[in-house]
Amino acid sequence: MTTPSEQPSRRDEQRDTQPDGQLPSVEYGLIRAHVFASLATLLISVGFGIVVATKFTFPEFLGGHAWLTWGRLRYNHTQGIFFGWLGNAFLAFLYYVVPRLANRPVLSRTLGWFLFWIWNCAVVLPGWVLVAAGFSQPLEWAEFPLVVDAFVVLAFILMVFEFVLPFLRARLSDLYVSAWYIIGGIIFTMLAYPVGNLVPELVPGARGAAFSGLWIHDAVGLYVTPFALAIAYYVIPATTRRAIFSHFLSMVGFWVLFFTYPLNGTHHYVYSAIPMAAQKGAIIASAYLGMDVILVVTNLLLSLRGSSGTVGRDVPLRFVWFGVVSYLLVSLQGSVQALMPVNRFIHFTDWVIGHSHFAMIGFASFLALGGIAHVWQRIPGTRYNQRTMNWSFWLLAAGLTLMVADLTIAGLVEAQVWASSAPWIESVRAVASYWLVRTFSGLPVLAGFVLFWTSLISGPRPSPATALAASREVSEDIAAPEGDPPTSHGAPSTRRFSYAHVVIFGAGVGFFALSFLVLAILPGKELEDEIERVAPVTMPTLTASERRGRVVYGREGCAYCHTQQIRFLAEDVRRFGAPTETWETKYDYPQLWGTRRIGPDLSREFNVRPRDWQLTHLYNPRLVVQDSMMPPFSWLFSGSPDRPAQEALDVLAYIESLGRARQLSGFERQALASSVEPGTADMAMAGEPSARATPATVPIPMTGGYSLSAPVLHPASDPADLQEEVSRGCVVFAANCASCHGPGGAGDGKASASLIPKPANLTAARFSDERLSSVLWNGVAGSSMPPWRQLPTEDLRALVAFIQSLHVPGSAPSTQAATSLNEAESLFAANCASCHGARGDGNGPVAGALAPQPTNFHLKKPNPEKVLEVLANGLPGTAMPPWNIQLSVDQRNALAEFLPSLYDAPRESSKE
Amino acid sequence: MINLIVIVISAMMLALLLGWWRWPAFRAWIEAPKYSMLRQERRFDDQNAR
Secondary structure, eight states: OOOGGGOOOHHHHHHHTTTTTOOOOOOHHHHHHHHHHHHHHHHHHHHHHHHHHHHHHOTTTTOSOGGGSHHHHHHHHHHIIIIIIIIHHHHHHHHHHHHHHHSSOOSOHHHHHHHHHHIIIIIIHHHHHHHHTTOOOOSTTOOSOHHHHHHHHHHHHHHIIIIIHHHHHSOGGGOOHHHHHHHHHHHHHHHHHHHHHHHHHHSOHHHHHHHHHHHHHHIIIIIIHHHHHHHHHHHHHHHHOSOOSOHHHHHHHHHHHHHHGGGGGGGGGTTSSSOHHHHHHHHHHHHHHHHHHHHHHHHHHHHTTTOHHHHHHOHHHHHHHHHHHHHHHHHHHHHHHHSHHHHHHHTTSHHHHHHHHIIIIIIIIHHHHHHHHHHHTTSTTOOOOHHHHHHHHHHHHHHHHHHHHHHHHHHHHHHHHHHSSSOHHHHHHHHHHHHHHHHHHHHHHHHHHHHHHHHHHSSOOOOHHHHHHHHHHHHHHHSOOOOOOOSOSOOOOOGGGTTHHHHHHHHHHHHHHHHHIIIIIHHHHHHHHHHHHHSOTTOOOOOHHHHHHHHHHHHTTGGGTSOOOOOSSHHHHHHHOSOOOGGGGTTOSSOOOOSOOSSOOOTTOTTTSOHHHHHHHHHOGGGTSTTOOOOOOGGGBSSSTTSBOHHHHHHHHHHHHTTHHHHHTTHHHHHHHHHOOTTHHHHHHTTOGGGTSOOTTSOOOSSSOOOTTSOOOOOOSSHHHHHHHHHHHHHHHHHHTHHHHOTTSSSOOTTGGGOSSOOOOTTSEEEOHHHHHHHHHHOOTTSSOOOOTTSOHHHHHHHHHHHHHHOOOOOOOOOTTOOOHHHHHHHHHHHTHHHHOTTSSSOOTTGGGOSSOOOOTTTEEEOHHHHHHHHHHOOTTSSOOOOTTTSOHHHHHHHHHHHHHHHHSOHHHHHO | OHHHHHHHHHHHHHHHHHHHHHOHHHHHHHHHHHHHHHHHHHHHHHHHHO
């Protein structure tokens, strides 16, 4: 875009003459040290990632150890990539490129080694150890604990001295675009890092989330992207020996990126309680960012015009080219994902995970690899193995392509299931095979990285001069060197532009501050006002146990699978309940909203499930949810679910506190009164999905029993149809019920050992259509039986048919020594009627206060053997006590004989 | 908010494009670093080759 006549020479001449015409020294030792540190931490981090991915399919894989749990490994995976791999790779490149761009050496070799040891031995390694030991921060891209964060900030301050000062000593107006990206990346990350890591610890809930959102995007936009683009802008012209297409466009791209990237953050919380103006501002900024990336990538690809053969031959350049193309694709993908019509469906899905892997591997890692390989080829005494590096490229490209495609499809499948009324576990089942493919896709990626390292250490060892000569041969074979500016071209005066970059830099800092003002501080003020206006006066705080549980919940990464953020969307409300409001999060230090849903949202968990279910689920989720992929937390127990350690009880206490303030304050009742319609059940039966899901504004009551308003599901009367329903019910039962009730329905499932009351023995009683329909629709209050109304009507009806088919008629007990039926009736009236009612309807005087409610013998007709068993042992976890002391064997036999007369006889006659 | 972002960024882009189109000196000044970068790269290569 510039004619030769416009090429200036004066500044080049000035540069040539300083200082003493000598070139600055380059710290090759530091380059090599950072390269090896980057690759070592890369392999470890990818290893963490593959274990994490494997646990999606095999949750028990490497289980049973606190430091190998999914959450901690996930934290170490992302932080290892962020600091260990990319941080060291970028630093290696900086030591190579800063002396070239600034024409001055970095500030100090000693400072460089100090920085190396701080980065690796005070940030990466201690960070990993502390996270594994349970000291972490449950904030995305900020998982290392605060003590490590302090060293990160210190490292960035040192980077300012080491890398920015040499540039400041040069003339700012003379800086190449890579230098601008380096300066901007160091300074803006230094400013943004403490804000993103510290502020959410001080500002709670939704207000803190606004800051977290900023950092999530700043981590990519102000740290990863600038250094990666600095590599692209350097390697392309240095390899092709041709100037980039337009430095003007590169600077436009640079400043628009720094202006708009910080404004993107809140697009991670679209449809949340954060003010809509901030959300829409972030979405607009995302669109601008997409346009800016088109500009940047167009400029970079035009810089490669005529060099397609070079890209094919030169592997480092090919890495860079792949990274640049990935940058375009992933950025446009991100802009689309931020748009509200798309975001409402795909947010929290695996597509977002695919997007982040695309960004961190396809864009950042490919550019970092290209930068390292480019440098390795040009520093004294090192050279890579071309063949091995070529294999590395193709393995990485293939693995990444498979991974991104797989996660994209998985995300779309999840979105489809979430938009339906299917139970949550269906989304887990639907993408299970995709998770397996994702794990396998990580293997070529790991192999590619291993080969990359191998190529660096297996290359020929030429003398420095030979290496450089060879390097130049390669380059000059590719294209004739360019860049000798004309000695006389009538250069116009550019003095008036001398301070333009300073002005623009000031504007950049201003935009950075503006991003915090408009996306965090102003929305935060608005949210604070809303809390004051809306929050109940007596909102309970967390107890000591709940606070401890919150810490455990955070350190184990629970928030990375379970959101605590019900969005203002029909799909969310229908599935989880009323949207999360700001005041509900006023005590959340730091916020645990989450940005991913593998398990369901937990915002309304208060009063939903009994403790033994929760503890059993925490001990081993597959005991109660057969296809769950949640990792077991057995190390929080002393060998069994009914022997929880204090930390398990703390986690349970915390989970049970979620949504408590809302329910106790009466918000739920208000919402219920305005939302529940009398015909809800009928609507559901007619296929109206909005009425099918559990309205979480109405958590299952612990007392008061099941609702009799549930629709009655009658199995087919035609024997052939009935048999078909039974077969279908068998499948549904195996998938959803067998883990508690056992494969044969005898109440002996894997979870039964730790559930109180025990799951019902479905073979020992005849259940009426009404009873089964009611239980399936509403669950059983006071037990671990949840509602299953999310299942399709056909499945529910099939379950009724199947469960009724399980009943095994029993034989009547021996009555040889039994007293008369009249005496048994008197016994029932004296001992049982207060709970079960005079006619066994389960409506005795005290029944209303019991949960689970006493059995209604007209709806659940137990066999005599079951009656005798219950009379002898009681029903642990219910109000039914054992009667083996108060009643003799004969009396209990008499009652077992008498009971069928309550439900086998016509009720009219009973009344008579 | 949205209007502010759109207006500010659009105005800056227009100003830059205007500067590019109107002042050749600006054009020459802002394009210069891409050549100096290449010269510097060659100088390093030459020195190392020696």
